Amino acid sequence: MASGSAQQAVLPGVPPLLDTTMAQSLDSPQFLTPDEVVEFLRISMRTLERWREKRRGPPLVRLSRNMVRYSWPALVGWLGARTEGQR
Secondary structure (H helix, E strand, C coil), X not given: CCCCCCCCCCXXXXXXXXXXXXXXXXXXXXXXXXXXXXXXXXXXXXXXXXHHHHCCCCCCEEEECCEEEEEHHXXXXXXXXXXXXXX
């Protein structure tokens, strides 16, 4: 990999901040912070919080009362279950 060159997205549609981390090992559990999830989904933090309150959003791992993480494979599965229009 050439240093100093613009990094090309490894995963189409995934922000560069996330694709490097996720592409390194898609088969091992990767956990994302709520900030990373809202960036990836391009939603507001408040939307993610509402989904969490109503148990409508992506599956999460609660590490403590005030700390949650999202598994990358679970997030991808959750998105796949909501994909429409495929034949």
